[in-house]
Each structure stands twice: as structure tokens, then as C-alpha cells.
Amino acid sequence: MKPILETEAVRRLEDLIEQEGTSKAELMELAGEFAASIVEARSPKRVLVVTGFGNNGGDGWVAADILQHKGIHVDLVTPVEPDEIPSPLARHVARRTAGRDVTVIVGPSRDELVALLEKSDVVVDAILGTGFSGTVRAPFPIWIRAINEHASDVVSIDIPSGLNAETGKAADPCVSADATATMIATKIGLYSADGPEYAGEVVCGELYSGLSELIGEVDHVAEFIEASDLETVLKEIPSAVNKYSRGSVLVVAGSSTYPGAAMLAAKAAARAGAGYVSVVAPETCANLIRMALPTVPVIAAPADGRGSFGAAARSMIVELAPKYSCVLAGPGITDAAGCMQVVTGLLETEVPLILDADALNCLARMTIDGIDSMPELYRREAPLIMTPHHKELSRLAGGASVEELASAIDAARTIVWAGGSSNMVVVAKGPVTAAVGVERVLLPPAGPAALATAGSGDVLAGIIAGIVATTREEPESWELLCSYAVAVHSATGIAAAASMGPRSVIATDLIDLIGPAFDMVEAGVEDGLDVVAASAEEEEA
Numbered sequence: 205m206k207p208i209l210e211t212e213a214v215r216r217l218e219d220l221i222e223q224e225g226t227s228k229a230e231l232m233e234l235a236g237e238f239a240a241s242i243v244e245a246r247s248p249k250r251v252l253v254v255t256g257f258g259n260n261g262g263d264g265w266v267a268a269d270i271l272q273h274k275g276i277h278v279d280l281v282t283p284v285e286p287d288e289i290p291s292p293l294a295r296h297v298a299r300r301t302a303g304r305d306v307t308v309i310v311g312p313s314r315d316e317l318v319a320l321l322e323k324s325d326v327v328v329d330a331i332l333g334t335g336f337s338g339t340v341r342a343p344f345p346i347w348i349r350a351i352n353e354h355a356s357d358v359v360s361i362d363i364p365s366g367l368n369a370e371t372g373k374a375a376d377p378c379v380s381a382d383a384t385a386t387m388i389a390t391k392i393g394l395y396s397a398d399g400p401e402y403a404g405e406v407v408c409g410e411l412y413s414g415l416s417e418l419i420g421e422v423d424h425v426a427e428f429i430e431a432s433d434l435e436t437v438l439k440e441i442p443s444a445v446n447k448y449s450r451g452s453v454l455v456v457a458g459s460s461t462y463p464g465a466a467m468l469a470a471k472a473a474a475r476a477g478a479g480y481v482s483v484v485a486p487e488t489c490a491n492l493i494r495m496a497l498p499t500v501p502v503i504a505a506p507a508d509g510r511g512s513f514g515a516a517a518r519s520m521i522v523e524l525a526p527k528y529s530c531v532l533a534g535p536g537i538t539d540a541a542g543c544m545q546v547v548t549g550l551l552e553t554e555v556p557l558i559l560d561a562d563a564l565n566c567l568a569r570m571t572i573d574g575i576d577s578m579p580e581l582y583r584r585e586a587p588l589i590m591t592p593h594h595k596e597l598s599r600l601a602g603g604a605s606v607e608e609l610a611s612a613i614d615a616a617r618t619i620v621w622a623g624g625s626s627n628m629v630v631v632a633k634g635p636v637t638a639a640v641g642v643e644r645v646l647l648p649p650a651g652p653a654a655l656a657t658a659g660s661g662d663v664l665a666g667i668i669a670g671i672v673a674t675t676r677e678e679p680e681s682w683e684l685l686c687s688y689a690v691a692v693h694s695a696t697g698i699a700a701a702a703s704m705g706p707r708s709v710i711a712t713d714l715i716d717l718i719g720p721a722f723d724m725v726e727a728g729v730e731d732g733l734d735v736v737a738a739s740a741e742e743e744e745a
């Protein structure tokens with residue numbers, strides 16, 4: 205797994221590395237060297253390095269010197285003379301570089317800068333790094349706009365200038381990079397909010413060879429799942445099974461308004477390997493679901509006047525639940541009073557439970573300050589997996605702002621920490637989905653934007669249910685098991701976008717591709733490739 209750090213943790217790591225004998229000045233040399241190697245790989249004849257006042261600029265000065273030594277023509281733009289650079293480390297490398305062959309331009313006009321940008325094959329953005337916050341101050345807004353308008357290929361050092369390394373929010377303006385060479389460890393801001401849009405391809409230079417021994421000593425916000433991490437959760441269908449022992453799922457879903465959600469979730473659970481899937485739905489829509497799903501028994505439960513579960517559904521569903529390997533509740537149920545009864549009833553059972561969509565809205569409605577203020581509501585012995593998207597997560601967290609990955613992780617952590625069980629996972633869905641448990645936050649490979657389509661969440665919930673149902677032994681980590689399901693869902697998106705076109709994917713396409721998606725993930729694991737990279741290759745083939 206590849207750790208993702210907050211800026212504070214990166215600084216602590218720098219201090220630890222220094223205690224081990226590698227100074228910050230040496231780290232700057234290594235950072236410049238790494239950035240130069242990324243630039244060199246793009247085979248430029250002419251490079252422009254644009255620097256700021258701080259150590260991010262220092263990395264740029266080092267890179268400029270190295271690239272010039274390799275025979276590439278390098279121009280470097282700085283806001284002040286090397287002697288006036290406030291950061292002592294950056295001042296030192298700037299003075300050294302300025303005494304050599306790099307052409308240094310101090311405080312250029314906009315037109316001068318544009319002319320330089322247009323002449324260069326690669327522009328290195330070393331204006332602002334992790335030291336940036338707030339709004340961009342002069343002269344950098346003009347420089348950044350010029351870069352965005354006139355540079356053909358931009359490599360940002362550490363983080364695009366103007367992007368907040370903690371939140372991933374882009375200032376106006378913010379450098380839009382083709383690649384980001386980030387140092388030591390990836391920063392959460394590269395994956396949160398605007399980060400993915402501005403960072404381009406992210407490559408990480410570890411810089412210090414003993415990093416793997418030190419990295420455990422600082423807090424990780426999250427960890428990226430690599431292919432090999434999934435090896436322990438991949439499984440084959442054992443041969444001596446019948447449809448029940450293979451794994452069964454009860455899908456508690458649907459209402460007269462949303463019968464389709466039940467169909468999507470149940471079909472996805474079956475495609476994800478469950479041998480036996482039943483749906484329990486309000487009697488007003490049970491027949492409709494029955495007709496759409498010939499392979500799935502549909503049990504009709506008492507309904508209220510609007511076609512949602514009625515209060516009398518609770519005891520019936522609670523009685524049914526223990527007969528199944530796991531229960532998935534929520535898709536399309538609405539947050540009517542009877543549904544709240546059903547959800548609280550299911551939380552009291554001993555069955556592994558996946559709560560999605562309206563089941564989460566029901567849960568949120570039971571508290572004012574967020575469910576973490578009443579952990580007894582959802583604390584249970586048996587596994588509990590909640591799959592909120594950002595809006596649902598915000599409701600669960602009592603209205604906390606959840607807009608991007610970083611705040612989603614914070615909100616989900618508050619909930620699982622209050623619950624306190626290692627059997628509990630919040631799968632916080634977004635452009636990058638996080639599987640948040642008490643001990644770890646895992647980031648499985650993200651799927652394409654094509655996955656942002658109605659019903660896609662029902663499909664993911666079904667995949668999770670299918671995988672949970674067919675898991676024979678208690679997994680080593682429920683976060684990892686959920687990450688596996690997310691990886692499969694991402695792969696369905698890639699495969700569907702390839703066959704239907706990225707604009708045209710609908711949720712039913714995803715369901716039909718769950719089987720191939722399992723194979724794509726497995727192939728990625730076997731080849732030791734990144735799951736998404738492996739899938740993308742498959743897409744090309």
C-alpha cells in the first residue's frame with residue numbers, strides 16, 4: 205500500500221529523515237534530481253523553470269542546474285535576485301545555479317514570460333508547494349495564468365502551484381499540470397476535490413532510501429491499494445457448494461416510487477457470486493420486481509399508504525434476516541417511518557449488514573448532531589458496512605461539510621471511531637472512494653467518470669453484498685474486503701465505458717460486466733500491475 209500524508213506528517217517525516225543523517229539541504233538536492241529526471245524523460249530541447257520564494261522554488265533551481273548539465277537549454281524565472289530569496293536553503297542553491305549556465309530572468313513582464321513559455325518544450329512549475337495557503341499573491345496570479353494559457357507541457361514540482369495540499373481546493377488561478385512530481389509521499393490534496401483535475405499524472409519520488417522504515421512513525425491519512433494488496437481477498441468458488449452454502453443475500457429494497465433500485469442491487473449481488481439472492485420489498489411493488497427478476501424470489505412485506513415499507517414490515521424482515529449470509533438494506537426504500545423501523549430492527553440482528561442509500565438517510569434522521577453522537581444506534585457485534593455518497597455522509601455526520609475526499613475521510617472516521625468496532629466500515633463514495641475503518645483508510649483504484657450514473661451506487665452495494673456473502677471466513681480486514689468490491693465496481697466502469705462509450709454507460713451495463721470485472725482485477729493482481737492500469741490495457745486491447 206502506498207501511504208498518503210498530510211503536510212504536517214510530511215514535515216515530521218523530513219525531521220525524522222534528518223535525525224537519521226540526511227539533511228534538508230540534501231533532500232532538496234534529491235527532490236531537484238527527481239524532478240529533473242521526470243522532465244528529462246519528456247525529451248525536451250528547451251525547458252523553462254518558474255520559481256517562487258520558498259523551498260519549492262529551491263527544488264526548481266536544483267532541477268534547472270541538472271537539466272542544463274545534461275545539455276538541455278534551461279531558462280529560469282525568479283521573482284527576486286538569488287541573494288534576496290528569503291528561504292536560506294533555496295537561496296543557497298539559487299546562488300550556485302545562477303553562477304553557472306542557466307539563463308536567469310528576474311521579475312519578467314507578462315510579455316517576456318509569455319515569449320519564454322512559448323519557446324519551451326516543458327515548463328517546470330516550482331512557484332508554490334506545500335507552503336501555499338489562502339489566495340495567490342502577486343506576481344504569481346499573472347504568471348500562473350500565463351503558464352495555463354501558453355505552456356504546452358507542464359510538470360509541477362510537489363503540487364501544482366495554487367492547489368492546497370491539504371484540501372485539494374484549487375485557488376484562482378492554479379497551475380493546471382500535465383504531470384506532478386511529488387516528493388517523499390503523495391499528498392492528500394492531489395486526490396481530493398480539484399486535485400485530480402489539476403495534478404495530471406502523479407509520480408512520487410521517495411528521495412530517501414530508508415523511507416519504508418520511517419513512514420510508519422507518522423500518521424497516514426489514507427493508503428492507496430496496490431494490486432498485490434488484494435491477493436489475500438481474491439477467492440475462487442469452492443467446488444462442494446450448493447446455492448445456499450455458496451452464500452446468500454437478502455436485499456431489503458424498493459418502494460412503489462423506486463422499484464428499480466431493488467432490481468439493480470439484487471442482480472448485482474447475484475452477479476457478484478451470491479448463490480441465492482432474495483428481495484423483500486413493499487407489497488405494492490413486489491410483483492413488478494418479481495417480473496423483472498425471474499431468478500430472484502421476491503417476498504412481499506407490509507406497505508404504508510405511499511408504497512414504502514410499513515411499520516409491520518419490521519418484525520417480518522427481522523425474522524427473515526438470520527436465514528441469509530448477509531443483508532443489504534436501503535436501495536430505493538425512501539425514509540418513511542416504516543423504513544426507519546426496518547433499519548433499526550436490522551441493526552439489532554446478528555447478521556452482517558450493508559446499509560446503503562435511504563437506509564442511511566433513515567439512520568441520519570434519528571439524530572440531530574450526527575450518528576456519532578448516538579453510537580449505541582449503530583454499534584453492533586456483527587459486521588456493519590455503510591456506503592454513503594458525500595451528501596448521505598454529510599447527513600450522517602449531522603450536516604458536516606463533506607465535499608471532497610479529505611472531508612469525507614474526516615466525517616467517516618468520526619463515525620467509525622464512535623462506533624469503535626473493527627467490523628465496521630464506511631465506504632465513502634466519491635470520484636475517489638475511501639474504505640474507512642477504525643484502523644485504516646484504504647483508497648481502492650478509482651473508476652472512470654462513467655460510473656457517475658443513476659443506479660451505480662445500487663450496483664456497488666450489490667457487489668459488496670455478493671462478496672460479503674461468499675466470504676467464508678472472517679476477513680483479516682473488512683476495509684480491504686470492501687476495497688476489493690470497489691475495485692471490481694471501478695473495473696465494471698472501465699469495461700462499460702470501453703464497450704458503450706464513456707457518455708452512454710447506464711447501471712445495467714455495469715451489472716452485466718461484473719464477471720469480466722472480477723477477471724480484470726484478478727489479472728491485475730497476478731501481473732502485479734495497478735488494477736486500473738491493468739484494466740486500461742485490457743480496454744485498449
Ligand SMILES: NC(=O)C1=CN([C@@H]2O[C@H](COP(=O)(O)OP(=O)(O)OC[C@H]3O[C@@H](n4cnc5c(N)ncnc54)[C@H](OP(=O)(O)O)[C@@H]3O)[C@@H](O)[C@H]2O)[C@H](O)CC1
Binds near residue numbers: 214215257291331332
Ligand atoms: N517535504 C519535503 O520533505 C521536502 C520538501 N521540499 C520542497 O519544499 C516545499 C515546501 O517548501 P516551503 O518553503 O515550506 O513552502 P513553498 O515553497 O511551497 O512556499 C513558501 C513560499 O511561498 C510563499 N507563499 C505562501 N503562500 C503564498 C500565497 N498565498 N501567495 C504567494 N506566495 C505565498 C511564502 O511566503 P510567506 O511570505 O508566506 O513566507 C514562502 O515564500 C515542498 O513543496 C517541496 O517542493 C524540499 O525541497 C525537499 C524535501
Ligand SMILES: [K+]
Binds near residue numbers: 329332362364365
Ligand atoms: K509547484
